[in-house]
Amino acid sequence: MNSQPVSQLFGARADAYANFRPHYPPSLFNWLADQCPRRQRALDIACGNGQASYPLLEHFEQVLACDSSLQQLQAGQNQPGLQQFVAEATKQPLPxxxxxxxxxxxxxxxxxxxxxxxxxxxxxxxxxxxxxWCYSLMRIDSPIDALIDHFYWQTLDGYWPTGRTSVDAGYRDIENPFCPLAPPASSITAHWSLEQLLGYLRTWSAVQRYEQQNGHDPLQQLEPELRQVWGDAKQPRFIQWPLHFLAGTPN
Structure with missing residues (x-):
């Protein structure tokens, strides 16, 4: 498989991430703020285009946001109280x-x-x-879910970067080294047209790797099948992504 770093794959389509990635529920950020005795500084690591950074601004005096991809940071928006910088997750230039x-x-x-x-x-x-937190496959309805599941598990098999299996496991395979916290069950929800769904699918890193290695977009085969079962392509459908968490406080 191609060894291109994940950060390069994400950076190559930073604008698409900004446009098509779903938004997290406000209730999640309310809960996070409630767990913190102080609300002065929060850090969003691997922030991408800021989908978690901006909601935190409603609860914290200052929000720091870092990513290893400069292109992802540039796809975001400057906001008062938000400081963005390039950094690797394991090497933060902070006190x-x-x-x-x-x-x-x-x-x-x-x-x-x-x-x-x-x-x-x-x-x-x-x-x-x-x-x-993470989310994996969306749920729409049985016929559409079956097509997307086949695309995810069969067509793109072998094209996901190492680590994706943890998402499929809902982070249950990652040992929590902290005193665990249990966020309330929640999901991402959206009402999307078919074009919005296709735009989102094209942000998948495995789709980009497949295209790089095979010279064609793997969605070319899936799209006609999706259009057939979707119906009116402009008619929005309700989409849901269950969230999975690993949370805690240091001992």
Whole structure:
């Protein structure tokens, strides 16, 4: 398989990520803020275009947001109170015990190593909170779900970067090194047209790797089948992605 770094794949389609990735529920950020004794500084690691960074601004005085891809950061928007910078997850240019909250949205599986968790422990103040979450396959209805499941598990088999299996496992395969917290069950929801769904599918890293290695878009075969079962392509459908968490406070 192609060894191109994941950050390069994501950076190559940063605008698509900004346009087509679903948004997290406000209730999640309300819960995170409620867990923090102080709400001065939060850090969003592997922030991408800022889908978790911007909601945190409603709860914290300052939000720091880092990503290894400059293109992803450039696809975001400047907001008062938000400071963005390029950094690797395990090497943060920040003082020890300087953060009240650290979040990782849809990215922990790329760097869930002892070195990363040691860095989290270094950065958090006493009582600080760590929370990572992920989502995998969306659910729409049985006929559409069957097509997307086949595309995910069969067509794209072998094209997902190492670490994606943790998403499929809902992060249950990653040992939580902290005193665990249990966020309330929640999901991402959206009402999307077929074009929005196709735009989202094209942000998948495995779709990009498949296209690079085979010279054609793997969605070319899936799209006609989706159009047939979708019906009116402009008619929005309700889509749901269950969220899975790994959260806790340092001992």
């Amino acid at each position: 020890s015990r300087s953060l009240d909250l650290i979040v990782v949205a849809q990215a922990l599986h790329w760097f869930a190593t002892p070195a990363f968790f040691a860095e989290v422990r270094r950065l958090l103040q006493p009582g600080g909170v760590f929370c990572a």
